[in-house]
Amino acid sequence: MDHTLVIVESPAKANTISRYLGKSYKVAASVGHIRDLPASTLGVDIDNDFKPRYITMRGKENVVRDLRNLKKESSSVLLATDPDREGEAIAWHLANILKIDETTPCRITFNEITKKSVEDALNSPHQIDMDLVNAQQARRILDRLVGYELSPLLWKKIRKGLSAGRVQSVTTKIIIDREREIKAFIPVEYWLITVHLCKKIDDPVFRVRYHGELEDNKVVKYSIDNAEQAEDLIKDLTDADYIVHKVTKRESKRQSKPPYTTSTLQQEASRKLGFTSARTMRIAQQLYEGVNLRDQGATALITYLRTDSVRISPIAIEAARNYIEKEHGNTYLPNKPRYFKNKKAAQDAHECIRPAHFDLSPQTIRNQLTDEQYRLYKLIWDKFIASQMNAAIFDTTSADVKAKTHIFRVRGETMKFPGWMKQYGMLPDMQEEETDELTKENLPDLEIGDQLIFVKLDSEQKFTKPPARFTEATLIRILEELGIGRPSTYAPTISTILNRRYIDKDGRFLIPTDLGFLVTELLEEHFTKIIDPYFTAEMEENLDKVETGEKDWIKLLHEFYPEFHSDVEKADKSIDKVEIPVVQINEKCPECTEGNLVIKHGRFGKFVACDRYPNCNYTRAIEVEAPGICPLCGSGLLAKRAKKRRSSKFYVCDKKGKDPDCKFISWDLPSGKNCSVCGSYTVKKKFRGKEYEKCSNAECTTNKKTKNKKETADTANENTDKNSRIKTETKSNINSKQTIK
Template sequence: MADALVIVESPSKAKTIGKYLGSKFIVKASMGHVRDLPKSQIGVEVENDFNPKYITIRGKGSVLKELKDARKKVKKVYLAADPDREGEAIAWHLAHALELDDTADCRVVFNEITKQAVKDAFKTPRKINMDLVNAQQARRILDRLVGYKISPLLWKKVKKGLSAGRVQSVAVKIILDRENEIDEFEPEEYWSITAKLSADGNPFEAKFHKLNGTKTELGSEAEVQAILKQIEGADFTIKEVKEKERTRNPSAPFTTSSLQQEAARKLNFRASKTMSVAQQLYEGVDLGKEGTVGLITYMRTDSTRIAASAQEEAKEYITGKYGEAFAPESPRNYSKKASNAQDAHEAVRPTSVLRDPDSIKSFMSRDQFRLYKLIWERFVASQMSSAILDTLSVDIAAGDTIFRAAGSKVRFQGFMKVYVEGNDDGTTEEDRLLPPLKSGDVLDQQGIEPKQHFTQPPPRYTEARLVKTLEELGIGRPSTYAPTLETIQKRGYVAIEEKKFMPTELGELVIEQMEEFFPEILNVEFTANMEGDLDHVEEGSEDWVKVLAEFYESFEKRLEFAEEEMKEIEIEDEVSDEICEKCGKPLVYKLGRFGKFLACSGFPECRNTKPIIKDIGVTCPKCKEGHVVERRSKKGRIFYGCDKYPECDFVSWDKPSAKPCPSCGSLMIEKRNKKGTRLQCTSCDHQEPVEETEDESTD
């Protein structure tokens, strides 16, 4: 007979932990929460200190029966849900459902699922932390009050099926505000002048910098022509050469937010995909002879703290692999990015740096390997020596003007040997070498290139940019980013075009109503302060009922006012020129989570829908008769195919170009990478750059 029952959330986690604990333990999965607020009603007794009315989640009856039966066979029950607010709440609900003593030492937590960490955790079980539970309850009830009180208003006044959420509404407003900035943006003209120079036959470029000793911006062609006239026939002579040594430090190991951002930039992962794959790595991967092992520490964290044992292991690995110069004298520790950052868990890191990605690649799926490699490299780099760069700045005189050339060279790679953090503009830091130059040298002039530019509006938000912004503003917490982004798309408040968020007409309409009647919900500072209050509840310094009462006092007044004053708005579908081939009625434009599509105006009698076809102006390279059009897959990913489908089955994930390859005449396609967009031939090695604006750059 087993000694104890251990309850975790998922079957994969149960399987891993069961192997570590052996036959004396029964390990079962609760499949997440077993109790929650009812969906059919608000489920909160506002007048009774916001008492929640929990019920067993539909479909979880059989799970609870299995757990209760197992409970009868053992003397002790351990609740081993994830080590965060949500996990603590799951443990508390299980204790109530199974009629356990929640004041007993029944709670077991571990930050990583490795044999040693799990065994150590069972040596020190603790009581359920009610501060954590109450923080989760307060968030759940707060969101329920907002959602279940405002949503019916929107159904009645605007459109059925709408919803309002505390964090999701702020996210939509941020996206909408950026769109308004873009709409209101007025581009300004500016010019640059590039001098093509060489020293002893070694070419390089220098940019116009100063006129008469003053840094000068060029705003018109007339100003450029005046400069060109001044330097006509002038010698380009080196006036000053400045050399500096610059140190570059590694980035901190991953938090939930920075992991989501970097996975979006480097792996093209959506936030939800990143968290799903990270969960798999955390819960365990079967490594053959080694068995099932959790490969990373817990992935929901805003801490950059690293355990001393992990730092020591990293130092030994780095010294052995790269040499002593690549390991700093003392371990690197990183401070919290924000004052509201929690420090309950370590940063996201590999459970053992000795499991380098390539050595265990065969045991993982492609996505698991790519994300694990990213986490492993970031952690190793975070514990390595700084990189040393030599920078060179050269001022070149031509008449009364100064042109400047800048270059850099990595003298010592340090952490850059393993990993360099991406950025939201998709650029990377590379060597920009200049030839040997010294003061007084007269340079050969190869040409002068004036160029007109226009300032660009701020870019739309990608998932990475939006997560970063939400974190910086203190909106939401590690566990909320991915579901928030999913929700605003499912509700049709935003659409994604070219991996960037755009507000929909419906989203604009909902935010307009929210701004008028519930401005505090959209107030970034108010929402951030509420997150702070929830943190205080978790710390035990704030009463959760008091937090809810203070919010509800003003919120209730807003509700009463909105009930009386909010006007009904009728949303009419835009009618297209196309006719439904099934019933003959006009097709209308509808909005889904991946943008607009066409649907029959005879809905619900006729449910015909079709995508909006966008001709990209390229003749089909396969049948030579059809046109290549932009389509969307079922998951919303854009691809390109022939409009003669199914007669012609040409398809491409990459956008075809109307320009044939100058070398062989074959089809060229657009390929994007961190350096920009290039045209690449599908038959030969020819490729060429495509000039693009700043807003078209990828993350």
């Protein structure tokens, strides 16, 4: 009875905290939530002010028994669950089940699991924050009411296994609205006219692009809308001289962005590392709770991962500045620390996501982390250190080139000082959409009046593009902008709508399914508020007010439920059974020979089945013709969808060619080309939205990180030949003035 019991959520967190506590403390884990609303009933007494009925979760009986026994053996208990709504609710449930007075100082919290933070928390225990608990209860009960009444309606009117929810249904609608925009989009034709120029014959070539016309000594922007306009412009340029009309030179500074919040970490891990939001949160949880390091044991590497704040503690700023001065020198260190403003809706309960130990750089512990832990930790480390470094400085040159009255424009920039990019990387954050402007050309020293040498001219027909489909990164960004959900809900919400088959993935893009459209259209017709992003955002604001004590949680539920329940009752009476369309494929069933084959919707998407089910159980995957030819036998290709990797396509031979037993199968679409090094077929790959070709032979030297000297020499020779060709082409085109692509 001479020790204090400290209870946390996870065994990993318990293991890490134990390092900093002496023999007078014993640390145990609740292994997440221990009580919840029952799964089989509503569990909410609506007529008694929405009083919840909590029960011990299935499988947690032994955990509760062990914690009760440990409490009997302890002189006191401290509840050290996570410092947020969920953590506070877990602490409250633990206090109830262990008969601890919640008004006593039984609660401790810390933003990072370090020796100092844990010791500071032990020295300042406090009572459980019931505003936080009630905020969690309000969300839980609200979500239970919506889900418990809407989901059975969907089962009854559409099919079993469906669900609707306060956040998931709005998120699905946002994706569907974007798809509607894409389908309604009408492309508009336009043309790009690009001229290749150089200052002297042997100088590097740079490009300028048509921008507009010089009218009354002012540049007026024009677009080229069709082939006729493009041809007229090209014809008029036949005998034109290209003169530098205007040059603007300036020094520009590019400041680093703030350190990560939960949302920005999920977005950037998606763009830069290709991680899903769920994967990012799983790895970040490991880094927060602690990983085993050889010389130190279980060690937490980052601060708390669920935060919408960019606030930084003075201690962390000082540690970052010391690191920058040591690793990069004074020129990279600002005179004053950099502070960042939180967004208006930010709770500011925690710091940003940052490293917890500044003596443990990613490189020093790389071989003690898994590959995914290292990559995410390095991303967090680099972002935080970069946020406290000086701006990157660029010399930027913008130039207008005149050809008769036609104005061509270009912009180039040269890095003068890398600043924060030395830590974070030379490339800025990836842009989701491409631009037609020339902004990164390597320009020579240009002066007004310089006459430039024409090399060639390219004309390209283009069409405006519809808005891009959402990726996980762009979806999280729009959810945050609209105020829908909170940092901890983004990942589970996306996982839910994928698992329900409302949304599919094509590469990294989110695409609504027929089922998603069907459910959303039903909700739009009968539950306008539930499906309205602005109503959902307003509800989030009210729930935040519960958290700060500005609003009573029971009153909030009374304001919401009566109208919602009335809508459910009306919909139940007015909605007829919705039949999911069955598509005939004009084939007889090969198994029973009596039924017709139809396309059905299942747990893993669409599939082909016999319409005599359950009398006939014949099924097969849907096969869609894919572009290209089989690289093994020259026949056609089919695209199939993997059963256990629902978002993934794979490709097989259609076996209609010279080899009916062809075994070709690949996750990637063949490009129709062969590798120049080993002769194997190449496949099309995508990385960060860009398509490239890769050799299918894993042993080919083109797939190795370090290529052999011969390849390096070949590449160098090829580049030399290319430069020679450019120079020759430049000289030969000086007189002809024009080559049209």
